[in-house]
Amino acid sequence: MNASFQSASLRERHRNGKIFSALFFASTLFAIVSLVTLLASVLDQTAGWVLIEYSIPEADIVPSDDEGNPIPLASLESEGLLSILDENLGGRRLKALDLEKPLAERSPGDLRELIIAEVLEPSVVRSWNFAESMLSRESIFQWAAETVPEGSLVFRWWISSSFLSHSQSSNALFAGVRSAILGSFMTIVLTILIAFPLGLGAAIYLEEYARDNRINRFIKTNIYNLSGVPSIIYGMLGLGIFVRFMAPLTSGALFSAASAAGDSVPLEAAALAADGRTILSASLTLALLILPMLIINAQEAIRAVPRTLRESGYALGATRWQVIFHHVLPSSMDRILTGTVLAVSRGIGETAPLVLVGASTFLTQDPTGIFSKFTTLPIQIYQWTSRPQSEFRNIAAAAIVVLMVLLMSLNSAAIILRNKFRSQRRV
């Protein structure tokens, strides 16, 4: 009887165990489900029906053929397109466009685009996401026919080559991420150039040179604490030190003043316009932000190098730096690089510090150098997401996809790099 009681209780205990382990598993599943939902909801916004209204219908501006039917814009050649532009745009606007790039030299495709943007002036009435577009096509068409009968419904993929090649625009239909991609790219390259040597150097110092005294312990604790400081605080640091205090340096005014005697006046003017809110300031800020991560990771990588490797180097008469440079670093480089890529991908995604350092809210020009004004992909995503209109939601989602592809390719590059270093070491 006693035995049966025990076995019943054992059964109960095992049942409890099963319930709990199911609970534990469900929690893990929750993380996966969240990830999938997040990705799905982003992708869902990147395609769908769009209801577009034109300020002038296309039929009104195009010439007619012999039978009186309008010739569609798509089948017109440069000549016809140019005459449409002549008829519908004011002389001043034409001159301005001609100054940007002579109209006669533009390709028919460019001219068509110009006519659409300048003459037809499409605006989005409403856009639908992919799921809605697939599931309730009829009701979308009905709604469109009732609300804006003269509008046209088009199915639009928001990620397109024109999205990648255009710059920011106040019309979501023409907006793109080119200057943001360039800005992100330039910022992050400069960040790596600043942060990587510093991070690696600090790690080498702490692991190979530093004695265990109070100062070095303080440096270590300090790095650990810095890694927990919210990124927005780094933004405030960047604003206070790089943007304001070091403005002559970070705006480039210092350098252009030196060459002001020459013909660098436009450069100087551009620098003054940018004040300290430049790519250089952003990169310095991001470099400080990812530095603790870099150092901690590189320290771990260096610590994992076996002691014997160093000793054999010393035994052959190598100096300390020779041992580090020829033995310790090559054999820990794969780990160091992997950690660097992780830190850099965190840097690419940072938004808040760059808002503080003064990323431009509306930039239609590409950044030209380290002293230009800038915008980055996350900044664009932030601005577009905070707009109420549905079409900006779509381009924000499209920009997110671009950002995620960028991050993923960076991470796969890291894996390839790491494997290469590993195989080299084995040889």
Place this chain on the structure above:
Amino acid sequence: MGTALAGKKRPGEMMVQLFLLFAAGVSVLTTLGIVVTLGKESFLFFREVSPIEFLTARKWQPQIEEFGILPLFTATVVTSLIAMMIALPAGLASAVWLSEYAPEKARSVIKPILEILAGIPSVVYGFFALQSVTPALRNVFGGERVDVYNTMSAGIVMGVLILPLISSMCEDALSSVPHSMREGAYALGATKIEVSLNIVMPAAFSGLAAAFIVGFSRAIGETMIVALAAGAGPNLTLNPFRAAETMTGHIVRISGGDLSYDSIDYNSLFAIGLLLFLITLGLNMLSSRLVRKYREVY
């Protein structure tokens, strides 16, 4: 030959060592920079507004010179608490599953997924909160009860953001519990769940606590999710369905606009920043003390 080299000065080596020392010193300079920047501007702010008023007044309206941090602070605490209510149980449970239950194959799939989740930029989470979670909440609870911007959706999404961090820190703590303790309990006839709950978790307690504190500190400093989804305007409320601006959200919104330097509005941002810095620093130091404790025991 060897003795001839022994005393030789090597300027190259000295240069390298100097650079390395400088590199290590940059982190100290960074801390100094943060303290000086925040301190200087906050000092200018506190010359105009008394710290007591700053900490206790119930209104934050720079237009009429009202600088009470309370509405911003409550919103920060509300979003962080909601985030912790999700991230804490889910993170701990998934850590127990990964460290005690999961077969090696499942681990090798799920760990990278958690890493992907941790690697997604927070602005993307902000998009997710505003565009997907808020509409879902409004569907479930009704549009008139849930504002377009609300602390609930920001908190939930922030919980998902912090989950991988808590999960991986908890897993570290759990897996550093020595195997002999588990084996001992098994030998006494304990089931797996009893070992996990009664032996491993108490033994890793300080590590788990450290994970929670770090998670909380991360939630307080998190910016983009709350900037996009929690609301744009200070509002003293505990209702998670109402819009309320957090400390970080306020800093980003105001600094993103046209802000003139040397105004009291500008200085007030640094006072908020200083408070934020002190809170997160305090929490991080507490957690590193706890981590050291569990590392020492085993």
